[in-house]
Amino acid sequence: xxxxxxxxxxxxxxxxxxxxxxxxxxxxxxxxxxxxxxxxxxxxxxxxxxxxxxxxxxxxxxxxxxxxxxxxxxxxxxxxxxxxxxxxxxxxxxxxxxxxxxxxxxxxxxxxxxxxxxxxxxxxxxxxxxxxxxxxxxxxxxxxxxxxxxxxxxxxxxxxxxx
Amino acid sequence: xxxxxxxxxxxxxxxxxxxxxxxxxxxxxxxxxxxxxxxxxxxxxxxxxxxxxxxxxxxxxxxxxxxxxxxxxxxxxxxxxxxxxxxxxxxxxxxxxxxxxxxxxxxxxxxxxxxxxxxxxxxxxxxxxxxxxxxxxxxxxxxxxxxxxxxxxxxxxxxxxxxxxxxxxxxxxxxxxxxxxxxxxxxxxxxxxxxxxxxxxxxxxxxxxxxxxxxxxxxxxxxxxxxxxxxxxxxxxxxxxxxxxxxxxxxxxxxxxxxxxxxxxxxxxxxxxxxxxxxxxxxxxxxxxxxxxxxxxxxxxxxxxxxxxxxxxxxxxxxxxxxxxxxxxxxxxxxxxxxxxxxxxxxxxxxxxxxxxxxxxxxxxxxxxxxxxxxxxxxxxxxxxxxxxxxxxxxxxxxxxxxxxxxxxxxxxxxxxxxxxxxxxxxxxxxxxxxxxxxxxxxxxxxxxxxxxxxxxxxxxxxxxxxxxxxxxxxxxxxxxxxxxxxxxxxxxxxxxxxxxxxxxxxxxxxxxxxxxxxxxxxxxxxxxxxxxxxxxxxxxxxxxxxxxxxxxxxxxxxxxxxxxxxxxxxxxxxxxxxxxxxxxxxxxxxxxxxxxxxxxxxxxxxxxxxxxxxxxxxxxxxxxxxxxxxxxxxxxxxxxxxxxxxxxxxxxxxxxxxxxxxxxxxxxxxxxxxxxxxxxxxxxxxxxxxxxxxxxxxxxxxxxxxxxxxxxxxxxxxxxxxxxxxxxxxxxxxxxxxxxxxxxxxxxxxxxxxxxxxxxxxxxxxxxxxxxxxxxxxxxxxxxxxxxxx
Numbered sequence: 001x002x003x004x005x006x007x008x009x010x011x012x013x014x015x016x017x018x019x020x021x022x023x024x025x026x027x028x029x030x031x032x033x034x035x036x037x038x039x040x041x042x043x044x045x046x047x048x049x050x051x052x053x054x055x056x057x058x059x060x061x062x063x064x065x066x067x068x069x070x071x072x073x074x075x076x077x078x079x080x081x082x083x084x085x086x087x088x089x090x091x092x093x094x095x096x097x098x099x100x101x102x103x104x105x106x107x108x109x110x111x112x113x114x115x116x117x118x119x120x121x122x123x124x125x126x127x128x129x130x131x132x133x134x135x136x137x138x139x140x141x142x143x144x145x146x147x148x149x150x151x152x153x154x155x156x157x158x159x160x161x162x163x
Numbered sequence: 164x165x166x167x168x169x170x171x172x173x174x175x176x177x178x179x180x181x182x183x184x185x186x187x188x189x190x191x192x193x194x195x196x197x198x199x200x201x202x203x204x205x206x207x208x209x210x211x212x213x214x215x216x217x218x219x220x221x222x223x224x225x226x227x228x229x230x231x232x233x234x235x236x237x238x239x240x241x242x243x244x245x246x247x248x249x250x251x252x253x254x255x256x257x258x259x260x261x262x263x264x265x266x267x268x269x270x271x272x273x274x275x276x277x278x279x280x281x282x283x284x285x286x287x288x289x290x291x292x293x294x295x296x297x298x299x300x301x302x303x304x305x306x307x308x309x310x311x312x313x314x315x316x317x318x319x320x321x322x323x324x325x326x327x328x329x330x331x332x333x334x335x336x337x338x339x340x341x342x343x344x345x346x347x348x349x350x351x352x353x354x355x356x357x358x359x360x361x362x363x364x365x366x367x368x369x370x371x372x373x374x375x376x377x378x379x380x381x382x383x384x385x386x387x388x389x390x391x392x393x394x395x396x397x398x399x400x401x402x403x404x405x406x407x408x409x410x411x412x413x414x415x416x417x418x419x420x421x422x423x424x425x426x427x428x429x430x431x432x433x434x435x436x437x438x439x440x441x442x443x444x445x446x447x448x449x450x451x452x453x454x455x456x457x458x459x460x461x462x463x464x465x466x467x468x469x470x471x472x473x474x475x476x477x478x479x480x481x482x483x484x485x486x487x488x489x490x491x492x493x494x495x496x497x498x499x500x501x502x503x504x505x506x507x508x509x510x511x512x513x514x515x516x517x518x519x520x521x522x523x524x525x526x527x528x529x530x531x532x533x534x535x536x537x538x539x540x541x542x543x544x545x546x547x548x549x550x551x552x553x554x555x556x557x558x559x560x561x562x563x564x565x566x567x568x569x570x571x572x573x574x575x576x577x578x579x580x581x582x583x584x585x586x587x588x589x590x591x592x593x594x595x596x597x598x599x600x601x602x603x604x605x606x607x608x609x610x611x612x613x614x615x616x617x618x619x620x621x622x623x624x625x626x627x628x629x630x631x632x633x634x635x636x637x638x639x640x641x642x643x644x645x646x647x648x649x650x651x652x653x654x655x656x657x658x659x660x661x662x663x664x665x666x667x668x669x670x671x672x673x674x675x676x677x678x679x680x681x682x683x684x685x686x687x688x689x690x691x692x693x694x695x696x697x698x699x700x701x702x703x704x705x706x707x708x709x710x711x712x713x714x715x716x717x718x719x720x721x722x723x724x725x726x727x728x729x730x731x732x733x734x735x736x737x738x739x740x741x742x743x744x745x746x747x748x749x750x751x752x753x754x755x756x757x758x759x760x761x762x763x764x765x766x767x768x769x770x771x772x773x774x775x776x777x778x779x780x781x782x783x784x785x786x787x788x789x790x791x792x793x794x795x796x797x798x799x800x801x802x803x804x805x806x807x808x809x810x811x812x813x814x815x816x817x818x819x820x821x822x823x824x825x826x827x828x829x830x831x832x833x834x835x836x837x838x839x840x841x842x843x844x845x846x847x848x849x850x851x852x853x854x855x856x857x858x859x860x861x862x863x864x865x866x867x868x869x870x871x872x873x874x875x876x877x878x879x880x881x882x883x884x885x886x887x888x889x890x891x892x893x894x895x896x897x898x899x900x901x902x903x904x905x906x907x908x909x910x911x912x913x914x915x916x917x918x919x920x921x922x923x924x925x926x927x928x929x930x931x932x933x934x935x936x937x938x939x940x941x942x943x944x945x946x947x948x949x950x951x952x953x954x
Binding site: 035103140 | 175176178179180182183184185186187189191192194281283358359360361362409410411412414441443444445665666667668832833835836837839840841842843844866867868872874875876878880881904
């Protein structure tokens with residue numbers, strides 16, 4: 001038994017048949033082949049699967065695909081636009097904000113949400129607001145530096161892709 | 164050979180563009196036509212007899228392509244191999260079948276597999292399998308497991324003891340008997356869950372017509388996986404291709420060859436379709452190896468003026484329910500040899516007992532044996548200083564191996580290559596303003612506040628090699644590395660490495676090494692790893708060996724390319740090869756720099772081969788197979804400053820200083836990143852992480868909800884600095900940095916907390932130093948007496 005959903009994914013309208021129990025992350029990865037969004041846990045703890053749903057960061061392993069019916073979903077694949085990196089991507093690269101890169105897409109999507117709410121965060125605020133995104137490689141120091149660097153670039157007016 | 168410019172530059176990583184755009188290729192991202200998904204039914208019991216398994220309902224479910232139990236794989240998938248067969252012990256390797264036969268021996272032991280059209284159907288089918296178990300008493304604590312009367316895991320391994328391994332140097336008993344002071348302590352190295360952010364995945368694609376297997380795997384060592392698949396499943400090694408493109412962290416947990424891996428190979432051969440197994444996180448907590456879990460008793464003898472004279476160690480290691488791939492090597496060789504640390508102590512005894520228990524198997528987790536060793540000796544140094552009323556810094560200096568004593572043969576019979584332990588300590592003390600801190604501490608104490616400073620002056624044994632040592636230690640593999648440097652006709656370069664980086668950034672650092680020597684921009688150099696069909700051989704990435712061993716192989720292969728380029732340049736310039744000089748990829752006759760052949764000109768001519776000197780083979784490609792002569796010995800001094808809240812037991816890290824000497828540094832940005840991450844894992848062990856089993860053998864910290872992987876608020880800003888003492892036995896001077904931070908840090912934190920609480924009479928608190936444990940220790944101390952190992 002499947003259900004039809006209509007979701008705008010990375011700016012493109014998709015109409016799909018999904019089972020009601022299909023998680024948003026499974027839909028993105030297995031049905032749409034958007035493999036940039038990763039699954040790191042099953043309990044909403046790690047944040048590797050973070051995407052934005054109508055502009056708000058959500059953990060896509062905690063959302064059913066049918067809940068995204070009629071909504072707009074953006075994934076890491078939407079960040080770069082017109083051949084240009086989003087400031088958050090540039091900053092993660094510049095500041096060595098990633099090592100294995102598995103948590104990175106979710107971490108960046110969460111950071112984009114954070115900077116939308118708070119364009120000029122302190123280091124402590126960044127750490128608090130990224131608490132729901134785990135990284136086992138970096139010790140977070142360069143992630144904090146990357147988010148600061150992106151915040152600075154975005155305040156100076158550099159723009160990026162969809163988010 | 165010049166090693167300047169690019170060597171030492173913080174070049175941005177070549178890996179990152181694909182990773183920040185979501186175009187990394189992790190194993191679970193591969194999808195093949197006709198691919199099926201496998202899931203594993205795992206035992207809910209820690210120890211139980213299997214009476215019967217009924218798979219009929221599962222088999223009947225639409226979309227299910229196969230359900231298999233131990234009976235179905237009998238004779239087709241042999242028991243899982245243990246690849247570290249330690250000599251000088253009575254090692255007994257228990258039979259561990261990929262699917263349990265008569266008994267399950269840990270929670271998570273595999274009982275059956277389902278292969279279905281997708282993972283949802285496969286999961287549904289798992290629920291339909293009926294297993295009738297008779298639960299048996301379980302044992303999870305290794306000390307209890309070795310006692311008479313404990314539940315027995317295997318009929319043929321009486322007493323649950325897999326091995327007793329011993330090491331002796333000098334006269335530890337005599338020196339201990341005559342020591343003026345003796346300090347005894349028990350340390351519990353709690354069990355940890357590695358928690359690489361990417362769970363484990365295997366995708367087996369058997370081509371029945373060709374008799375070939377392509378195997379995509381989350382592994383740190385694809386060639387070892389190829390070897391083990393071949394050895395256990397009877398597929399010729401040349402018919403197996405193992406691929407590991409992007410791997411989402413490993414920390415040791417992706418070294419072993421797992422039952423789930425072997426089962427996907429079986430299922431793909433059986434069903435003649437690609438089969439993928441994607442471990443979920445709950446499964447990862449029980450089916451992927453754990454780290455540490457050792458109970459260590461120590462006695463240290465010394466003179467009254469603080470000179471250490473004898474050290475005796477007994478380590479009871481919890482191996483889990485079977486021996487994982489490298490399991491037995493961790494608490495023995497990797498632990499014991501480096502226990503004496505940076506100190507001149509020469510009388511040393513170590514006994515290690517490997518106990519089998521109803522728990523997940525333990526194996527290498529970041530540092531693997533060496534964090535336990537460094538913790539032990541650095542805590543003992545502080546306890547000795549405490550007993551002697553001596554400054555712990557001064558006590559360390561009195562025992563340091565001096566800079567002019569290298570190479571130094573330690574009590575662990577290792578030959579430390581180079582070092583200057585006072586130098587890193589001096590720098591760390593300057594950074595923290597040691598005298599200033601002691602004053603501040605005294606002032607704080609006068610106001611009832613508890614500040615503490617913890618020192619860790621560590622040395623580690625890294626750059627795992629040489630192969631001869633591997634053989635002597637019973638490791639069933641080599642530890643050399645190959646490299647290929649191939650300059651294409653267009654002057655672009657492909658570098659092949661047998662190491663398998665998964666976050667460490669060697670696509671960049673290796674490009675820096677080659678770019679430096681060839682005079683080619685790093686953008687023109689691609690480093691290929693993780694494909695056994697492309698790369699001649701390799702032993703993988705672990706033990707901080709990738710750059711020290713693999714990088715050296717690359718430098719040597721590059722030097723051969725340069726030699727050939729010189730000979731071809733001489734031919735093209737109609738000059739003698741002796742007269743040719745080169746810099747920045749330009750080759751010319753010394754003294755006439757106007758007539759030049761660039762490396763790109765030379766590469767084109769070499770690949771066209773229209774006009775080569777007599778006897779020269781076409782192409783511009785060289786291989787080198789490098790086996791080092793020794794391990795490497797990075798060292799350093801870490802300092803942690805904490806404040807402890809006496810009322811709540813909460814610990815606040817005020818400063819964390821990491822001064823490391825990892826030999827020469829190719830890319831400081833990447834090296835700093837490795838230190839940050841390593842320290843975070845060490846702090847995780849010191850303060851937060853603990854895998855706990857209940858009395859029935861259930862893992863009660865079985866998910867990220869219950870197990871504290873540190874988040875961004877729990878890790879402090881880390882101040883890094885370095886000294887550079889080159890490794891004398893490789894051309895790069897590199898020692899390795901992957902494990903440094905973890906090996907150095909837990910004891911710095913615990914020493915700081917114990918320093919803060921020393922006025923209350925607290926000597927030691929076992930990790931993790933949760934507020935509850937610290938608070939209990941404070942309460943116990945208030946009620947009189949000193950504390951040792953609170954519950």
